[in-house]
Amino acid sequence: xxxxxLLKQITILDFMAxxxxxxxxxxxxxxxxxxxxxxxVTQSALMCAEYEECYGxxxxxxxxxxxxxxxxxxxxxPWQPEFNFRLTRQEERLLENPTxxxxxxxxxxxxxxxxxxx
Numbered sequence: 881x882x883x884x885x886l887l888k889q890i891t892i893l894d895f896m897a898x899x900x901x902x903x904x905x906x907x908x909x910x911x912x913x914x915x916x917x918x919x920x921v922t923q924s925a926l927m928c929a930e931y932e933e934c935y936g937x938x939x940x941x942x943x944x945x946x947x948x949x950x951x952x953x954x955x956x957x958p959w960q961p962e963f964n965f966r967l968t969r970q971e972e973r974l975l976e977n978p979t980x981x982x983x984x985x986x987x988x989x990x991x992x993x994x995x996x997x998x
Contacts, residue, residue, distance in 0.1 A: 895923035
């Protein structure tokens with residue numbers, strides 16, 4: 881998977897995990913949500929491992945040094961534009977005006993369901 885697509889998928893999964901975590905704070909007995917949370921966290925960890933294998937470390941305090949070398953200097957830094965993925969023009973328009981989707985026929989790139997991501 882290319883770098884930008886992988887970063888988007890990780891961002892989606894991490895958002896889902898955070899959202900599920902907040903839901904579970906108020907619904908701690910919801911077994912389906914607990915399973916979905918665990919699956920989401922597992923998939924995010926796998927995608928983070930894939931990212932680090934292909935593109936270098938993501939997070940300073942949780943990333944292992946691959947191949948016994950220090951790779952931080954070879955990766956884009958967070959303040960460099962190439963560090964972050966780029967939104968499509970449609971994604972930008974949706975963020976600028978969230979009601980666009982309700983008021984138009986604009987088709988956004990499909991956000992994968994958890995089952996598709998897993």
